[in-house]
Amino acid sequence: MSTEIEAIEAQMSAHDVALLFEQRDWITAPVIDEQGILVGRITVDDVVDVIRAEADHNLMGRAGLDEDDDMFAPVLATTRNRALWLGVNLATAFLAAYVIGLFEATLEKMVALAVLMPVVASMGGIAGSQTLTIVIRGMAVGQITHTNTPFLLRKELVVSLLNGVIWALVVAVIAILWFGSLKLGLIIGAALIINLFCAALAGVLIPFLLQRLSIDPALASSVTLTTITDVVGFGTLLGLATVLLNI
Amino acid sequence: MSTEIEAIEAQMSAHDVALLFEQRDWITAPVIDEQGILVGRITVDDVVDVIRAEADHNLMGRAGLDEDDDMFAPVLATTRNRALWLGVNLATAFLAAYVIGLFEATLEKMVALAVLMPVVASMGGIAGSQTLTIVIRGMAVGQITHTNTPFLLRKELVVSLLNGVIWALVVAVIAILWFGSLKLGLIIGAALIINLFCAALAGVLIPFLLQRLSIDPALASSVTLTTITDVVGFGTLLGLATVLLNI
Incomplete structure (x- = not known):
């Protein structure tokens, strides 16, 4: 087990943070600012949400759906969201x-x-x-x-x-x-x-x-x-x- | 914060375990057998892998790809995997x-x-x-x-x-x-x-x-x-x- 503490820089994108957690099996990691000063901590439960959101985006994006167009959205909002994509395809x-x-x-x-x-x-x-x-x-x-x-x-x-x-x-x-x-x-x-x-x-x-x-x-x-x-x-x-x- | 300890039953599917962790923001949870005896612990880094694997499966399954058919598989293995799906579609x-x-x-x-x-x-x-x-x-x-x-x-x-x-x-x-x-x-x-x-x-x-x-x-x-x-x-x-x- 490595005893070295790896820190995440505050400006790193959520996508890159999620990749790091996933590849290194982290549970939690410190966040530092540009001066290397500790500004907080990220735990893996936030990372789970990022990975799920990215997966949804990849799957739904292929069908021209955005995150608002889920099964509980109102009929007119869903119709409008999907109509745009149908128009592009037309x-x-x-x-x-x-x-x-x-x-x-x-x-x-x-x-x-x-x-x-x-x-x-x-x-x-x-x-x-x-x-x-x-x-x-x-x-x-x-x-x-x-x-x-x-x-x-x-x-x-x-x-x-x-x-x-x-x-x-x-x-x-x-x-x-x-x-x-x-x-x-x-x-x-x-x-x-x-x-x-x-x-x-x-x-x-x-x-x-x-x-x-x-x-x-x-x-x-x-x-x-x-x-x-x-x-x-x-x-x-x-x-x-x-x-x-x-x- | 709830102080009650919720346990996962050993026979629960990986999919359902991942859903529980995701919905409740767990970091770790005890696993019990049918008699309610503690048999181990699951941590969220395993759950991250399950969520990624499911997301990959959903995305790749839509194109008839399985997990072996990634970008580093040999040409002939890739050709065979994809040929099957092309045949179905033909x-x-x-x-x-x-x-x-x-x-x-x-x-x-x-x-x-x-x-x-x-x-x-x-x-x-x-x-x-x-x-x-x-x-x-x-x-x-x-x-x-x-x-x-x-x-x-x-x-x-x-x-x-x-x-x-x-x-x-x-x-x-x-x-x-x-x-x-x-x-x-x-x-x-x-x-x-x-x-x-x-x-x-x-x-x-x-x-x-x-x-x-x-x-x-x-x-x-x-x-x-x-x-x-x-x-x-x-x-x-x-x-x-x-x-x-x-x-």
């Missing part, structure tokens, strides 16, 4: 719709593309959200440093390529059997690989980018990611089809 | 694609439906995930009881109807201006209201149903919800169009 959904609209002529000639396009977009969304969750959690528990970011990016890209190839084969076979078109199978497979790769890239880079812009990653990462995976998914599938099917 | 994506496929004839005649259908599905997914997050959090912090479940369900349904009407108007106006069809605007507005209502219903009921089936809600809620909002979203929009547009 804007991104219409962006995706706009991309689809660019290929109306292609869709008219091959309606199978309309059937399959949500598959490519949703697989990108899922894969990207896996990467995003690992990165946001890594940031929250202080695992991510400047040193290991390139390692993390490389790893996520390799994982996305491996899973891209595996599931592209499955999706291609189903598409070929369903619609009897080898070309359609190859196109949807290629679109899936490209979308999963972009999803991993976005999943790593978005939280860093938002942090640099001083935007809360827990709040804005998810909607930014989905926008990218939708636009890339729809755009790649319909774009490849337009070019390669000569329609 | 099955649900193809279920949605199958529903779209039922309406191929309708889509061929009105390709605007293909452009707009992701809007209805994604708004349902977002609204449902807001409800789901509130319910799963309420369960985790012990806010949800048998007494307040009917209240919660009613509230979520009212909120979903209010937001459904608000955003149905916006979406309908945009659809009318974009494609110059009043009927298309009415159809997409109706589909949006129906999908948001079903999303709220599913968001409340799914966690309870999974809990009763002894399936971890943090893991399976999200994919079940998205399946429902996709199927209802695509089915309602294309179904209403097929019936009302006489095509």
